[in-house]
Amino acid sequence: MDRQVAFRVFRFDPQSDSEPRFDTFTVEAREGMNVLEGLFYILENLDGSLAFRFSCRGAVCGSCAMFINGAYRLACKTMLRDLKEVTISPLGHLPVIKDLVVDMRPFYRKYESILPYLLPASEPPLKEYPQSPKQRHAINEMIDCILCGCCHAACPIVWTNKDYLGPAALTKAYRFVADSRDGAENERLALVSGPDGIWRCHTIFNCHEVCPKYINPTYSIQQLKRMAISRRLHFWRKNK
Ligand code: FES
Numbered sequence: 385m386d387r388q389v390a391f392r393v394f395r396f397d398p399q400s401d402s403e404p405r406f407d408t409f410t411v412e413a414r415e416g417m418n419v420l421e422g423l424f425y426i427l428e429n430l431d432g433s434l435a436f437r438f439s440c441r442g443a444v445c446g447s448c449a450m451f452i453n454g455a456y457r458l459a460c461k462t463m464l465r466d467l468k469e470v471t472i473s474p475l476g477h478l479p480v481i482k483d484l485v486v487d488m489r490p491f492y493r494k495y496e497s498i499l500p501y502l503l504p505a506s507e508p509p510l511k512e513y514p515q516s517p518k519q520r521h522a523i524n525e526m527i528d529c530i531l532c533g534c535c536h537a538a539c540p541i542v543w544t545n546k547d548y549l550g551p552a553a554l555t556k557a558y559r560f561v562a563d564s565r566d567g568a569e570n571e572r573l574a575l576v577s578g579p580d581g582i583w584r585c586h587t588i589f590n591c592h593e594v595c596p597k598y599i600n601p602t603y604s605i606q607q608l609k610r611m612a613i614s615r616r617l618h619f620w621r622k623n624k
Contacts, residue, residue, distance in 0.1 A: 389413045389464055391422055393434065394473040397482050404480075406471070407431070413464045420448050420459035422470065423484075436484040443596060446532030449475055450484055456534035456594040476537040477546070491533050494549050498557040498575055505567020519564040526559035526604060528597045535591035535601050547580040551591035551601035554582060558604035561611065573612050582608045 389411045396404035409430050411422045420438055427434050439445040441460045448459040451473040464470070478486040504513075535551040536542055542550050549557075557576045560566045576582050582605050591601040 386412050386414055389422065389467055390469045391426060392469065392471040393423075393426070393483070395434075395483050396480050398480065399482075411464075417464045418460055419450075419452055419457075419462040419464060419470060419472070422464060423459060423472075434484075435482040444530060446530035449532035449534045449537070449596075451476060451537070456538050458532060458534075458596045461596055475533050477542050478533070478537070488533065490546070491531075491536055491550070491552070494553040495531065495556060498549065498553050499568070499572065500553075500556045500560070502560065502563065502566055503568035503571070504565060508565075513565050515564055522562045522564070523559050525599050526555050526562070529555060529559075529599055530597060532596060534594045534596060535599075538590040538594045540588055540590065541584050541586060545580065545584060548584045549576065549581050551585075551605065554585070554608060555599065555601040555604040558608050561608065569611075570615070573608065573615055576608055577612045582612065585609075 391409045391411050392406045393409065394404060395401075395407050409426045411425045413422065420436075420441060423434065423436050427436075436450070436459070437447040438460065439447045441448075443458050443461040446458070449456060450459050452459065452462055453467070453471055456475065459472075472484065474480055474484045474486045478488060478490060481487050529552065531552060533552065535555075539548070539551055541548045554576060557572050561569050561572050566572075585602070585605045587602055587606065589602050592599070592603075595601070
């Protein structure tokens with residue numbers, strides 16, 4: 385049975401607005417509807433100028449990440465079910481392009497900086513690159529990252545240091561360090577050990593709490609810290 389849900393939606397067009405505001409819309413919610421479908425209802429029936437991102441509609445692409453009722457979530461994965469009111473803002477700590485659409489370039493620049501691709505130690509085999517189930521298991525969790533940016537937006541270190549690499553990029557760095565096929569461990573540890581890397585993480589776990597794929601970036605960052613310390617001790621012992 386249809387029921388009405390109030391949507392309070394962040395609105396801001398830097399081209400024409402002097403400051404942001406919240407607009408309220410009444411959405412006729414059907415059984416099984418999610419927040420993304422509520423935004424479509426607004427777009428199609430109430431205000432065709434509302435801007436938001438989406439693609440897969442199935443919690444796979446990460447495009448619809450937003451701040452919904454006090455937490456970073458995927459709009460397509462957040463059901464309207466028992467909600468009477470929904471308050472939505474864009475992902476935090478990224479410039480707003482329009483309404484719920486943010487400029488993801490600062491996020492992707494950090495991601496690119498950790499070399500997010502395999503760097504094998506030797507010439508790769510001509511066919512597939514075999515891994516044992518145990519070796520594959522070591523990277524299972526991190527591979528599920530969809531780069532939605534929820535962890536980055538929820539991280540209090542990102543709030544205070546815009547250059548901090550952040551949980552998504554650091555998790556990806558560990559995903560390659562832990563990959564049996566990768567041969568660039570030293571280079572990767574050097575990349576993440578700088579002043580804006582792993583040592584900035586205060587193990588607050590916000591990233592883990594908001595991840596729609598249930599990944600624990602704090603674990604990956606702690607593993608990188610452990611490896612960076614052992615490497616430093618190893619060189620210190622060798623050279624003393
Ligand atoms: Fe792809 Fe929501 S639209 S994750």
